Amino acid sequence: MAFKTDIEIAREATKRPIQEIGGKLGIPSEDLLPYGHDKAKLSQSFIDGVQGRRNGKLILVTAINPTPAGEGKTTTTVGLGDGLNRIGKNAAICIREASLGPCFGMKGGAAGGGYAQVVPMEEMNLHFTGDFHAITSAHNLLSAMIDNHIYWGNALEIDQRRVVWRRVLDMNDRALRDMVTSLGGVANGFPRQTGFDITVASEVMAILCLATGLDDLQKRLGDIIVAYTRDRKPIYARDIKADGAMTVLLKDAMQPNLVQTLENNPAFVHGGPFANIAHGCNSVIATTTALKLADYVVTEAGFGADLGAEKFMNIKCRKAGIAPDAVVIVATVRAMKMNGGVAKADLGAENVAAVEAGCANLGRHIGNVKSFGVPVVVAINHFAGDTEAEVQAVQSYVATQGSEAVLCKHWAEGSAGTEALARKVVDIIDEGGADFAPIYPDDMPLFEKIETIATAIYHADGVVADARIRDQLTAWEEAGYGHLPVCMAKTQYSFTTDPGARGAPTGFTIPVREVRLSAGAGFIVAICGEIMTMPGLPRVPSAEAIMLNEAGDIEGLF
Structure with missing residues (x-):
């Protein structure tokens, strides 16, 4: 049976204005x-006007550690939102x-898949409303102004060896990781070693995701530490x-984007991905606004709950004063097999023993999420x-962990396939079992x-x-930053720092090679x-298969 591709399904959608x-x-x-007929930004004045309303219920969708077999976290987020609307609930999605x-690299896009898409x-997977371009521009404007300040006399006495602000680009480009800038003589400034990060790792991205409005945005941008003097003054x-000027560039990007699912339900799409190197959550302003407008969000x-969910709980919820009422952990039979030692090429054959062996990864995530005091399905x-x-093997295992697994x-x-999950989530929330708390003060x-x-x-x-790292952390504590939460940058494929260590490994340590202070975003x-x-x-990037066909339509996005 031939299945339609995600892009083919999306192109056939009947969108509403x-x-x-x-x-x-x-x-x-x-x-x-x-922005055209099918996407729009929400005005700040409207956002301000709904703050007095009560909050709806917040549902977090997370997952096991990702594998090449595929998990489908965004697809499930969209499917659950559609499912809640299908059973008569007023629900919105925030992704x-x-x-x-990743669109041109390996992972693909971030709009869901099949008949559970946004x-x-x-457009969502390409330029969308230009938010990432604005973030890139604001970040690099600051970079240019730092070097320009040094060039024109360096009145602030910046130690050029201690400029900590790197540049960013929204593209995978390993050649830019480490470089020397300003070569070519006096007219080009003072050479120094620096490099590029991907835009989603920018502190400006994190600030936009955590800011509550334009005033808060500008304050946080001003709090960014870009360099130090010779006597270590920030x-x-x-x-x-x-x-x-950075705030001006981000004025429109700060406003949440509203689009729709294939079933014409509302979806707010705002904020950056990459919970392996950033905090990787939908923006605070989009989530908190949705909570004022919908009964269920x-x-x-x-990535896996060890990264995204941990940061959602310990960073986003802490900063925004919100808490999840229920958590959904996405798993697949195929991923359980891979965690149980089956090669990707052999996933098609039934292997209940491998499923059972791989469930240890899922079990660890269930326990971790429950440690935050929230119910899990x-x-x-x-x-x-x-x-x-x-499927029964997964359901039986999850039952031993005190939770339920819903196919x-x-x-x-589409939503017909998530009715059971939607009803289960509503039941869990109605039981009121959430008693959320971050895992550290x-x-x-x-x-x-x-x-x-690392240990919990x-x-x-x-x-x-x-x-050196311990001393740096102590110095930041002495400077008044000891109260900040921590954002761990680690491989998404394993609980360890070894991408190949699947399942639920033990007997390992976590090596920390560098720490960075994001004073504006408010984390280490x-x-x-x-x-x-x-x-x-x-080796073979997705970009090689992306093109325009004879009709002028895009092919190859997924």
């Missing part, structure tokens, strides 16, 4: 700033925007006088080759916060970090193992 979609949430058409890096799929973006956090994202015995067929059937020392995540979430024996980044903040393209 975006004003009609906004009307489902009570948004007047004059408060929607349209993240797509980076061009549209317009092509230099802030406001010292460079860049915060005002379904959002996602990137597992969504088994169905693939055509799954057998009844394999979902939204990829093939604000006043815990920074290195202990890193250790807590990754189940490591401990953390390895040299004296701990870079672990070999993770890169500027990814590279794979």
Whole structure:
């Protein structure tokens, strides 16, 4: 049987005018700033006007560690949102925007898949409303102003060896990771070593995702530490006088984007992905606004629960004053087999023993999420080759963990395939079992916060970090930053820093090779193992198959 591709399904969608979609949430058409007929930004004045309303219920969708077999977290987020609307609930979806890096690299887009997608799929996965371009421009404006300040006399006495602000680009380009700038003589400035990160790893991205409005945005931008003097005094973006212009560039990007699912239900798409190197959540302003407009809000956090869900709980919820009422962990039979030691080429054959062996990864995520005091349900994202015995093996295992696994067929059937999951989630919320709390307090020392995540979430024996890193954390504590949460940058494929260590490994440590202070965003980044903040393209990048056909339509996006 030949299946239609995601892009073919999306192109056949019957979209409704975006004003009609906004009307489902009570948004007047004059408060929607349209980008064409099928997407719009939500005005700040409307957002301000709904803050007095009570919040709806918040549902977080997370997943097991990703495998080449596929999990479908965004697809399940969209499917659950459609399923809730199908059973008569007023529900909205809040997902993240797509980076061009994975679209042209290996992972693909971020609009869901099959009959559980957000549209317009092509535009969402490419330039969309220009938010990432604005973030890239604002970030690099600050970079240019730093070098320009040094060139024109360096009144702030910046130590050129201690400029910590790198440049960014929304593309996977390993050649830009480390470089020397300003070569070519006096007219080009003073040479120094620097490099590029991908835009989603930018502190400006994190600030936009965590800011509550334009005033908060500008304050946070001004708080960015860009360099130090010779006597280690920090230099802030406001010292460079860049915060005002950066805010201007981000004015429109700060407004959440409204689009629709294939079933014409509202979806807010705002904020950056990549929970392996960033905090990887939908923006605070989009999520908190959706909570004022809908009875149920379904959002996602990137990669496995050890990364995205941990950061959602410990960073986003802490900063935004929100808490999930239920958590859905997405798993697939195929991924369980891979965690059980089956090669990707052999996933088509029934192997109940491998499924059972691989369930240890899922079990660890269930326990981790429950440690935050929230109830958990597992969504088994169905693939055509799954057998009844394999599905039953997952359901039986999850039952031993004190949760329930619900088979979902939204990829093939849309909301009809998630009715059971939607009803289960509503039941869990109605039971009121959530008692959310982050797993570490604000006043815990920074290195202990890193250790807590490593031991309680990754189940490591401990953390390895040299004296330089420990001393840096202590210095930040003495400077008044000890209350900040920690954003771990680590491979998404494993609880360890070894991408090949699947399942639920034990007997390992987490090496921290670098720490970065994101004073504007309000967290410390701990870079672990070999993770890169500027990814590279794979041997055969997706870009090789993306093109325009004879009709002028895009092919190859997925």
